[in-house]
Amino acid sequence: MSYARTVLACIFAMPLLALAQSFPSKPIRIVASLAPGGGLDTTTRIVAQNLQASLGQPGIVENRPGAGGGLGSEIVAKSPPDGHTLLTVSIAHAVLANANKNLGYSPERDLVPVTIMAFAPNVLVSHPSLPVKSIRELIAYAARRPGEINYASSGSGSVSHLATEYLKLLTKVDFTHIPYKGTAPAMTDLVAGRVSMIFTSLISAKPYVDAGRLRALAQAGSKRAAVMAEIPTIAEAGVPEFAVDVWFALMAPAATPRPVLDRLNQAVTKMLHTPEIARKMESIGLDPVGEGLAASDAFIKSEIRKWARVVAAAGITVD
Secondary structure, three states, X not given: OHHHHHHHHHHHHHHHHXXXXXXXXXXXXXXXXXXXXXXXXXXXXXXXXXXXXXXXXXXXXXXXXXXXXXXXXXHHHOOOOOOOEEEEEEOHHHHXXXXXXXOOOOOOOOEEEEEEEEEEOEEEEEOOOOOOOOHHHHHHHHHHOOOOOEXXXXXXXXXXXXXXXXXXXXXXXXXXXXXXXXXXXXXXXXXXXXXXXXXXXXXXXXXXXXXXXXXXXXXXXOOOXXXXXXXXXXXXOOXXXXXXXXXXXXXXXXXXXXXXXXXXXXXXXXXXXXXXXXXXXXXXXXXXXOOOXXXXXXXXXXXXXXXXXXXXXXOOOOO
């Protein structure tokens, strides 16, 4: 009986092995779920540009923004699960799983991670007119003036929105949300002093901080980014549970065969760990990762659970 089962297992494994050996048989289309120009787009293009050397087929990037990342995600979720159509998502993927009940796909059931590609360090910055110089001072000041401090975001459900609502949830202080249509107009008004603070990418904030036009209060991630190592994390500065790691992941349709996922994961993680690619990403403020399939899946599931709490508490919806 044991011999028969072994034979059957080998028979069923042969087509999958053949598929893995022949994959990829054509260019790989990578759908970026957010607009061109941001961290997700940049990371996607770095990966796509190096697929030829890794897999023998070029990567072709297609930006399909809309519905907070849901438009591009639905396209890939409903694509043939053969590894030739992939998706890149940001932390917004975890938000959509909780904040939009009308999606035409399930972020948890219809997509699987290939790997976590990179983290993008974020920082909480304030206008110098706000009389605080640290996260502790901000919390104390806001506690005495509930709702008086305005914070900017690049839109409902964005990282800048979520991070501030998470801080509110953990500290029980109140800030007033001023949403903008993108990071650029939000930063323009912050530098002009029309709003008081924002969570934004460390690289975009650093020139303003260095020039004294904005003040860096704390880094948002679970560890300090080297490019601004003198600034503590919010966890280090007094809110131990706080960590907002902005991440970018490569995904595939859920029914993609495991041998194909393995091949993709090995190729992309090896790429991200090469010194040349790592230096290129670090030079633009990205922290390359490259995780295994199981670790990537566990991380994204934990992020979906984490942001469910924030979305519910803040009543965040993304249409």
